[in-house]
Amino acid sequence: MYFHEPTYDLDILARQNLHIHALFSGCAKREMVLSDIIKTAENAGLEAIAITDHIFDQNEEFRQNVKELREQLNTIATDIKVYIGGELSAYGVDKYSFKGEEIELDYRLWAHNHYHVTGWEQPEDRSPEGYKKHMIATITNLIKADKADCIAHPFHDSYLTNSSRGLVDFSKGSVPNCFTENEIGDLLTLAKQHETAFELNLNVVPAFPDIYRKMYNIGKEVGAQFNIGTDAHKLENIDTKQFIDIAKRVLIG
Numbered sequence: 001m002y003f004h005e006p007t008y009d010l011d012i013l014a015r016q017n018l019h020i021h022a023l024f025s026g027c028a029k030r031e032m033v034l035s036d037i038i039k040t041a042e043n044a045g046l047e048a049i050a051i052t053d054h055i056f057d058q059n060e061e062f063r064q065n066v067k068e069l070r071e072q073l074n075t076i077a078t079d080i081k082v083y084i085g086g087e088l089s090a091y092g093v094d095k096y097s098f099k100g101e102e103i104e105l106d107y108r109l110w111a112h113n114h115y116h117v118t119g120w121e122q123p124e125d126r127s128p129e130g131y132k133k134h135m136i137a138t139i140t141n142l143i144k145a146d147k148a149d150c151i152a153h154p155f156h157d158s159y160l161t162n163s164s165r166g167l168v169d170f171s172k173g174s175v176p177n178c179f180t181e182n183e184i185g186d187l188l189t190l191a192k193q194h195e196t197a198f199e200l201n202l203n204v205v206p207a208f209p210d211i212y213r214k215m216y217n218i219g220k221e222v223g224a225q226f227n228i229g230t231d232a233h234k235l236e237n238i239d240t241k242q243f244i245d246i247a248k249r250v251l252i253g
């Protein structure tokens with residue numbers, strides 16, 4: 001479902017930060033405790049935040065984490081809307097770290113491109129075109145399964161090309177460059193039908209300007225919606241406003 005009224009006003013969208021990692025994500029700084037995350041969001045003037053810790057395959061740990069976060073949230077007085085969600089793993093076509101009934105989540109953000117993670121499905125054809133097709137199939141089925149409120153950092157290939165694992169031999173941006181406007185339009189149209197948003201991840205938008213400008217403009221044409229998140233792993237990255245001007249330059253010019 002959507003988490004805001006339909007709009008393409010980036011300042012309005014930036015009142016929410018729907019991608020924040022707390023302590024449970026091993027990659028997040030130890031300072032990312034819920035009370036301090038909320039305090040920081042309040043100071044930044046945000047209206048809503050989502051806690052989106054990773055879930056790869058450790059369902060039981062994740063369940064404990066969500067329970068703990070909910071208990072903590074009950075003791076915190078705040079006017080901010082706080083969603084306890086997750087950054088779930090669509091680790092291949094029809095492959096999901098989270099089926100949907102195990103744990104009650106307020107916000108289901110799905111990553112489809114953490115290709116560096118052990119066990120993530122790789123396409124047989126490991127060319128940029130092969131990865132593009134794999135991304136399209138993964139996202140299409142994920143949206144059709146009605147599992148996703150939002151697709152995290154769509155289309156980008158940082159996790160393939162920045163990895164020291166030697167997953168691929170092409171350069172960063174090769175996969176997003178393969179997407180045609182029709183392919184992006186088809187995905188966004190499908191997303192609209194299922195009320196799935198695509199993420200404007202302020203952490204990666206500047207690194208992939210071409211694909212995200214296309215995504216934003218095509219999304220406007222077909223009536224798809226976007227959610228903003230900073231992928232914060234430390235407190236100083238919770239405030240969306242510090243990133244919004246550069247995002248505007250990328251998306252609007």
Ligand SMILES: [Zn+2]
Nearest residue numbers: 087111152153
């Ligand atoms: Zn991610």
Ligand SMILES: [Zn+2]
Nearest residue numbers: 019021087231
């Ligand atoms: Zn993340």
